Amino acid sequence: MKIDRRCFLSLGIGGAAGLALSPIPWKLADDSAIWTQMWPWTPVPADGEATYVKSACTLCPGGCGISVRKIDNRAVKIEGMEGHPVNDGGICLLGLSGLQLLYGPNRVKTPLKRAGERGEGKWVKITWEEAISEVAKKLGDIKEKGESNSVACISGSDKGTVPALFKRFLSVFGSPNFMRMPSIQDSYEIANNISLGFIAQTGFDLEHAGFILSFGSGLIEGWGSPVRMIRANSSWRKAGIKVVQVEPRLSNSAAKADKWIPVNPGTEYALALGLAHVIIRKSLYRNDFVHAGASGFIRFRDLVLSNYSPDSVEKITGIKKETIEALAVDFARSERPVAICGRGQGKSQGSLGEVMAVQALNVLVGNINKEGGVFAVNDPAYIAWPAYQSDAVGAAGIKKERIDGAGSGKYGFAKSLTNRFAGAVNSGSPVSLLFVLESNPVYSLPDTKDVKDAFKKIPFIVSFSSFMDETALNSDIILPNHVYLERYEDVPATAGLSKPVVSLARPVVSPQFNTKHAGDVILLIAKEVGSPVADAFPWKDYQTCLEGTAGDKWKILNKEGFSSDPAFTAQVVNISPGRFDLSGGVADLSILFTPVNSEEDSKAYPLFLLPYDSFRIANGYIGTPPFVIKTVEDTVLKGKDILVEINPATARANGLSAGSYATLKTPKGSARVKVHLFEGIMPGLVAMPRGLGHTAYDNYLAGKGINVNELIGTVEDPASGLDAAWGIRANLIKA
Amino acid sequence: MSTPDDKTKGVSAETGGEEAVASFKGVDEKEQGEGPGGFIVLFFIIGFVASLIIGWVIFPKLLYSQKRQPVDFNHVLHVETVDNGCESCHIFREDGSYAGVPKLAQCADCHQEVQGDSPQEKIFVEEYVAKEKEVPWLVYSKQPDCVFFSHTVHVKLAGMDCVTCHGPIGESTSLKPYEENRLTGYSRDIWGKSMTGIKKNSWDRMKMDDCAECHEKETGRKSSVQTDKDACFVCHK
Amino acid sequence: MDSALIPRGVKRCPTWQFALWIGAAGAVLLWGVFAMLLCWFKGLNQTNMNDSYGFALWIWADLAVIALGGGAFFTGFLRYIVGKDELKNIINYAVLIGFICYSSALLILAIDIGQPLRGWFIFWHANVHSMLTEVAFCLTCYFGVLTIEYVPLILENRQIDKVPFFHRLGHNMHEIMAVFAATGAFLSFFHQGSLGGVSGVLFGRPFGYREGIFIWPWTFFLYTWSAAACGPCFTIMITKITEKVTGKRLVKQNVIELLAKISGWMIGTYIIAKIIDTWYWAKVTAPAAGFNLMDFYSNNPFYGIWILVLEIVICGVVPAIILTSEKGRKNPAALMTAIILAVLGACVNRWVMVLQVMAVPVLTFENWVMYYPSWQEVATTILPVAYGVILISLSYRYLPIFPQEQELNPEV
């Protein structure tokens, strides 16, 4: 008897046979198969009850209604609100990406106080009590020194209750310096002010217009209320409405238009005057409407007839005189023709002369104040709060001149000239404390270096940003606001709408972090600052304030999500014929109608840099979310490189080829760019998109491309103080 | 060349010899009916039985972890007090989706206060209702994420009863332990109660083939180009 | 040291030299293994493949090694079925090369798929309409056959052969080898063909698409044929390289010439068929989809008409002429040139049918997509070469691969 290796062999065989007849191999194989179908690290979204919450989007001034799909208490998708007068179910890509902002990594999660140098990104977390008392103490000190007017606020908008609360706070406290970020609204406001005698927005009933003449407006690229504009475009397509786009670059709007007329940049005003020339010469204008006898009209007529014949306009604009003649006739003979301006998305102000010249076309054809025409629209009327009492310091402070000069002297017609803010601070106007609300001036104002210098001069900066943006990064204290999906807020949509709508943003989800509504925070600061400021804010909290302000509309706003009752939203002003002064009361019309030139050396800078707006890149307060940056074409952004558009002829002249690197130089700075050849851009121009080159935010956005604001500056319009720059001289050198 | 060759030859002869001896011995002993022959069989049986025991007894215990439900729920007690059977609590929502295990709010309709003298109810009210915390129920029949399962179509359209897939859970007075497959993380009720893979009841397993079997029988649809059965997207997402 | 393992009557290099050689190849192998692990653990983002290049270097390598490994099935077919008895002197090596090629192909496929652990789905959940299913099945089965053909060779190792069981097993397997060889030929016919079908059935890709009969596009037959034609050339090429490296003659010239002659005729007939196919495709199939022949060979930095000329004329017609002529075969330089060209031809054909298919834009508003492999792809593609070198070295050293070696290299 001997146990040899064959016994062990036998044991093994027996074991294997037993194993084969046991569930181990089969079950394990099956289970492994299942295991490989879903790795443990791949997220599995929890299921639950699906509900929809109606709210409003605040990511741009468009004022769209949204409907947010929720699964239990998670928001999972933002959709356009069906039946909303602005967007009726449609929604833009930025609005769709809102949840990436809500749940994104770039939120400021709790009040922060700066620990290191400004912009260094070192912060200590503080409580809300500490944060508010700190700000209140600073304000107290300022007031004590009697320098209440050195407090300023830059807000993304001046519409709605939250900006109104901030403005009220400043006023009671004793500062006139409530500013809003610059836009074409500034220009339209001044134009209305000088030609009609009151400040109003301009609204366009584009849905019913019969002919659209756009002077570089990105009608389908985010101008006005973007979704509404795209919907209007579709209705034009359907009805066969003619659209003519005047622009140096084949933008999407130009491509979509029936006719694209390339124009020398900055000479759009001259084309408008040339068209006016033809219209007047051929007596195609509405005599009854312009009141031929009015002195404003006569001065205007004399000017255009003598200086802006198609011949001379051809020289200025580069557009053939035949084209001008034909366009003028086409425009004037059409039913309900509308001329419109505001470059790109209308984020820049432009010259007053351009707005006046374009508005003159609308006036000449009499398409004012009627269906398919142009309207003057007052600011929303529903914010009517009781008067307040301020103390002596406050009363004196509010009477002082604004830092940006708006409202006094030669800037008398302007409401806000934030474009002048940085220059004013740098040249000595003191700002001791700055509130920054829903805006990112360090990033989005032109001439970044200038703005940064100005910010360095301001001793205390309070950011209310929900996100760690460039301005928040350069502030001293951050009081993070809820994002719009976590808060109540009235959202007036006024951008270019002839019938304004007020929507209600509602908390779709409970606040995700230790943030506070900016409306509540300003109320708390007011309380902490004490009388008389505190007395001007009698509300328990922001929601009470909003409910009280909305009054009997509160219920409707909650139920429908919006109100378009003109009595509530804003009053459309009735403009009687002849009321519109085409000369704007300006003594020397040649100052109004003058080309905007950079005075720099044309030898060192033979080209022009033209910033352009892209729908797929957010360029305001909101940084482009990951989904949106994903849609950016690789002819615009490749890796970290930005691509500038140039005509192949320009490329040849500069020894460049598709995809090659170049140094883009302007008087303001230089940047390394890549070159994209595009037949749709005028030779001699270099086009660069706005909205890239963020230094703050997360890795999905930061460090990608160049911020065009670093390369451009401001050019002050002598007639208005507006920033009339449309670009800057530049050179492109092969790198 | 010759030396190493010789050496190897020598070695090989040796080994060969051993082999030969061993096998001759084997034959010899076999003839006598004694020796390793018996051991060979014995060892075979030992190996065989040991693997069977490991496979059928120990392996299942290792494969599944047992978890207790947070609250021991008595189905019988509840079914008696409601009018509409299972659907009284396991409701369909108006959008046609199925709510599954009731939410706390539903339970709290009745259980705001402790109703009876069950210690489990006391735990439920004190730990969950009072603290407004959802009960982390372990769902026996939870399907993998890739599965789209519509209760509506099975219950409302096809008129199936709950027992077909869920078994007589409504007749239980206590919740059985939840057995989770350690490898896949799925419930044993879905992935096969019996280790043999043999189903005694329709609810013993709810894998794809089980669904497909019934679908083929009941719907007879041949919408899939690939399989001539129900198309993939009928049950998957 | 390892002399006990070395077959009798042959001379092998000293152990240290052998170890050094294996060490060098092993280092390359490890590099490849490292890249392979990267691909497995980090995913296919380690490659330069992209959504336009779902099939790239690896699939080419797969197709190429299988085509070249086709020498095994065709030589086996000639030896066992047709009865060309002389070929028994090279069949062992053909089998070994085939074994290396096929195991490499399987390994590359295992790296190439996005979810390697689910790879068996191709069997379990097979879709019989897919050419790839056919490839996977036949490839795996034929790999099994090659293993069966290779095992008896291992069993003939001097030490293993002493174990009676292995000795008998080897003997038994030899006895019925013809059955296995026949099965292998059957499987090979289909999987070589279905590899051709892989791009031939893509009716969305006018560059690859070919008409055919039943479910089989013409490329199905062309691939089988070209593998049968060029595979033996690869066997000859590797044999010649082995002879160079070892400094010995291992196979008699008449055997080589016989195989080369058959190959020559196969290449000749293949290339005629290929020319007809190309002509029909250029004149009928592609224009029906809106493409001129030159659309496929212009507007891009790499793929010019030269590649078609290279494949068909230089690597097809030329070797066919050389190998079919007695004079060409007798001239060692001409023979080697022809052999190398034929091997290159098969590789170019596979390259074009994989990578150029991906490169050609089909939507009018898309551009040509160029691709170059990442180092991980290159390393994993070289891995099989290193593995092949090692396996050949081990087999050559320890197994009686070349029956004629002793005779050709008599002891002095």
Add this chain to the structure above:
Amino acid sequence: MKEEQSKEKVKKFGMVIDLDKCTGCGACMVACMAENNVPFKEDESKKLDSITWLRIYKLTNGKSFPDADICYLPRPCQHCGGKGDHGHSPCVSVCPATATDYNKETGIVSQIYTRCFGCRYCMAACPYHARYFNWWDPVWPDGMEKYLSPNVSVRMRGVVEKCSFCFHRYQLAMDKAYYEGRREIEETEYQTACTQSCPANAIAFGDLNNSGHAVYELKKDKNAFRLLERLQTNPKVYYLSSREWVRRAGDNYLKDEKK
């Protein structure tokens, strides 16, 4: 009996995209990403490994300034019916593991991520580049996974994914119908996310077989065309354009060929 019933119900979901209305704004792309849990990574500028089920192409007419023209063309999965519309689309029959399928009752080409093992043969087969491979593990920044929808499976690294015509919306709509005792749904009840979001209303979606649906008439428009029709892929996405050069860009033509 069963056969007859199913014949009645045979639907063929498809899309008609009006390129005259399309502004290239990109809302459809993002709507699709948001609806379908599409992952994103830090650098998405390499378009060849960027997952966009619906991609907008920018077409140019090739002329020089100032005659240049551009047109945007959104490209979802075309849900090809294949030769003779029998469901043998280019990708379906090549999948070795039956991970992609064609549903004869809806005309939708499905992709089952848990079945796919990532051989990418379907991608090689698709002339529209509508299929995308997960080269990377999908990773959401901490907290962002909260917005993931439970209606669409999250994909894992190493599998192919593509547009499903938001089939989960069909499933949910059918559920609602069944709950309300209906067996059919209205046109508006099942619309894809891109269709719903499009600010320009450029996308129409519905049953191409149903004369009551908008797409039924739209597809017969004289300006309607499909991409690469000559390949006999038989796509279910139609495009409308009044511009001849755009229509011609939809397919390949020999140099002197008249359309």
Add this chain to the structure above:
Amino acid sequence: MFPFCFEWMWDMSHMVFMGGLWYALTIIGLGMTFCIGKAFYDTFFDKGKDDNHH
């Protein structure tokens, strides 16, 4: 692959394709079983030890 797999259909494609496959597998399987089985048998019962094929 097997008739009990979800994807299996009793149609021509499966008959031809899977038929061919199983045919090949059967030959390989039976062949190898024969070789191994015979070798086992011969070894255990010490048969045919001296046959040599080369």
